[in-house]
Amino acid sequence: MSNKITSIRGMNDVLPEQTPLWQWLEKRARAVLAAYGYQEIRLPIVERTELFARGIGEVTDIVEKEMYTFADRNDDSLTLRPEGTAGCVRAAEQHGLLYNQTQRLWYTGPMFRYERPQAGRSRQFHQIGVETFGIATPDIDAEVILLTARLWKELGLSDQVTLELNTLGDNDDRARYREALVAFLREHRDRLDEDSQNRLERNPLRVLDSKDPGTREVLETAPRLADHLGDQARAHFDGLRALLDAAGVPYVINPNLVRGLDYYGRTVFEWTTTALGAQGTVCAGGRYDGLVQQLGGKPTPAVGFGMGLERLVLLLEQTRPELPAPVAIYITAMGDVQTQALVLAEKLRDALPGVGIQCHCGGGGFKSQMKKADRSGARFALILGEDEVAAKQVAVKPLRDQSEQQQLSEDEVAQWLAARLAPKSE
Known part of the structure; x- marks a missing residue:
């Protein structure tokens, strides 16, 4: 391998x-x-x-x-x-x-x-x-x-x-200053770090940017560009x-x-x-x-x-700024209702533009799906099972507070969610 x-x-x-x-x-x-x-x-x-x-x-x-x-x-x-x-x-x-x-x-x-x-x-x-x-x-x-x-x-x-x-x-100011700085640094060359010695003749202004303690000490008494402006x-x-x-x-x-x-x-x-x-x-x-x-x-x-x-x-x-969760709504699909869950997700995306909606895929039991809903960071889990589909309803469970679970009709769930997910003014 x-x-x-x-x-x-x-x-x-x-x-x-x-x-x-x-x-x-x-x-x-x-x-x-x-x-x-x-x-x-x-x-x-x-x-x-x-x-x-x-x-x-x-x-x-x-x-x-x-x-x-x-x-x-x-x-x-x-x-x-x-x-x-x-x-x-x-x-x-x-x-x-x-x-x-x-x-x-x-x-x-x-x-x-x-x-x-x-x-x-x-x-x-x-x-x-x-x-x-x-x-x-x-x-x-x-x-x-x-x-x-x-x-x-x-x-x-x-x-x-x-x-x-x-x-x-x-340019003229820097040329005058460069002459004064180089003359000064040459007098203290042995106290400069290796990088600064290399820069001295080629790019002396960069010596001013040195972080070496010994070079910084030399620079304390170096000529100032402000005096050559x-x-x-x-x-x-x-x-x-x-x-x-x-x-x-x-x-x-x-x-x-x-x-x-x-x-x-x-x-x-x-x-x-x-x-x-x-x-x-x-x-x-x-x-x-x-x-x-x-x-x-x-x-x-x-x-x-x-x-x-x-x-x-x-x-x-x-x-640690407070960041919005990328997923606001997690739709679970209990039983043979995956088609209805995907269709519901698309309807909600039409009704709630900009809201992160994740639909569970891959099957699994109630407890497993609810764990994934919680880990997604979503504020609400929509529980869709065969009973809900037959009654044209959706169970809405808040995941971030202790509010009661709601049983809503398919027609009213989007409006109910929109009222609670309205963005706060920034």
Whole structure:
């Protein structure tokens, strides 16, 4: 007998008992995005490798170490998308969505990075991403942050997350700062961790993102990017802060927040939590005004974010939101009444759209069927036996409280159930 085939390490199944929480999260995210007027765009999972090398940056960890890249039958180099922004820019430019237009777009789906699997970090992971194009002023930066703040409120996570904020300035600002930072770090090279030493000459801003305690100690006295900002970048950041203050969104300034992708400039932000250990970032983004031009388009201001669904699910598992059971009604079939049970189920689905109705199949005794009805999570079991069919009646047994069992006619059962299953306003 051959060995069983198992899933690839770091590419995980989401099982039926887990999916209701994912669906609950996704439903609320979609509602918030719709409330802000954002439109969904659906993007390919596979793109040309060049897109990510040019967009993300060839000296980033993602491109150097983490991408799933392969040659297809035409010997073209293709990559499973490690993030969504570059693909969204490619699609918007390719289909003419950016010419003299503003766009507010969002997408969701799996991303792929070859990383060490751990809690909240998988090799196949899922994101919701938002990208806006064509607006250069800080009000759109504020809007995408306000959107995320509203989502945390809808999910009951507002007290679990903290907004960290920084600005990377403009290209000239970063060039000046880079010189000062490299000069400082060279003086302390022997105290830096190995990754930071490697980044020092190639991508020195990433040293600011180091989690190594020794490197963090060195950075306490390093030059600050805030001291190298030009007037325009400073005014943009001050404008964003004023908008967030006016909206009552608290934040902390983190001068070492740089993000791991080369395309960011000016605003960068992260929503972090202390409830998930080392994997504390649940949402991150910022402004990337140069990326569209870098990928072949015209200069286009842009800002967006991505949020990891696995980490949000871990947070929600701790807060335990009350989820509706997927099945509200379970129809049992006692005796030779399976045909009538299936027909009753279809009639009720017509009368009660959106209500989960499961009809028992496969036979079995009364006790066995009632155990399955209870395990389904249903609020009501409909008991249909030969006597009920003959009398054109249905027995309705409440499963979640001590209410009395009802004997109803087939004509009135749908109305009786509808009155008790009416959705509560949210």
